[in-house]
Amino acid sequence: MGARHIEITAESVQLGFLASDLRGLQVLDIGCWSGGDVLVLSGLGAAVTATEEHAGSAGSARRLMELVGCPAQVLEQSAFRDDPALRQRFDIVYCSGVLYHVSDPVLLLRICFSYLRPGGRLIIETKADTQSDGSACRYSGTAVKGWNFYAPSRVALARWFLDAGFHAGDIQIHTRAMQRFLACGVKRQAAALPESAGFSRPGSWLEGEN
Numbered sequence: 136m137g138a139r140h141i142e143i144t145a146e147s148v149q150l151g152f153l154a155s156d157l158r159g160l161q162v163l164d165i166g167c168w169s170g171g172d173v174l175v176l177s178g179l180g181a182a183v184t185a186t187e188e189h190a191g192s193a194g195s196a197r198r199l200m201e202l203v204g205c206p207a208q209v210l211e212q213s214a215f216r217d218d219p220a221l222r223q224r225f226d227i228v229y230c231s232g233v234l235y236h237v238s239d240p241v242l243l244l245r246i247c248f249s250y251l252r253p254g255g256r257l258i259i260e261t262k263a264d265t266q267s268d269g270s271a272c273r274y275s276g277t278a279v280k281g282w283n284f285y286a287p288s289r290v291a292l293a294r295w296f297l298d299a300g301f302h303a304g305d306i307q308i309h310t311r312a313m314q315r316f317l318a319c320g321v322k323r324q325a326a327a328l329p330e331s332a333g334f335s336r337p338g339s340w341l342e343g344e345n
Contacts, residue, residue, distance in 0.1 A: 140171030166233035170196030244299035
C-alpha cells in the first residue's frame with residue numbers, strides 16, 4: 136500500500152483542499168483500491184462510503200476495514216454506475232489516482248459533481264501532462280499496461296471541471312513534486328449540465344439540476 140495515501144491527503148490538508156477535522160462530514164471515496172484513503176479519511180473523522188470496481192481490491196478493502204474496526208462502507212461497483220439516490224449526499228468526493236484510468240473523464244466528473252451537496256468539494260489527484268501548453272491531453276489507452284487513458288494538461292483539467300458544472304473561480308489545480316496534479320473544485324450550488332451536446336448519457340438525470 137505504501138505511504139501515498141498519507142502523502143496525498145496530507146498535501147490536500149496543507150493546500151486547504153481538505154480539513155484536518157472531518158467529523159460530521161459525509162465523504163465518498165471513488166476508486167479506493169485496497170482502502171488506504173478510506174482509513175485516512177475515516178481517521179480524520181469522516182463517515183466514509185467507498186467504491187471500487189476491481190473485485191479483489193474491493194474485497195481487500197472490506198477485509199482491512201473489518202480488521203481495524205473501521206465502519207466505512209466499501210461498495211464493489213464502477214464509478215460510472217450513477218445512482219440518483221446519492222444525489223447531493225456528500226460533503227466531499229475524494230478521487231485519488233483514478234481519473235486518468237477512465238475512458239470518459241468528463242462523465243466521471245459530472246457524476247462526482249452531482250453527488251456533492253451545495254458547498255461540497257471534489258478533490259482529484261491524477262497523472263498529468265505538465266509539459267504541454269493549452270488544452271492538450273496525452274493518451275495511452277489500453278495499448279499501455281495499467282489503463283492509462285488521458286493525462287491532461289492544466290488547462291484541459293480545468294475545462295473538464297468547467298464542463299462538469301464547476302465555476303472557474305472555484306477550481307484550484309496544484310502541480311505536485313512528482314509532476315502530477317492535485318485539484319479541488321467547490322460546488323457552490325446545484326447546476327444543470329453546461330452543455331448536453333455530445334454528452335455520453337443523453338437524457339439521463341445527470342443533465343438536470345444536480
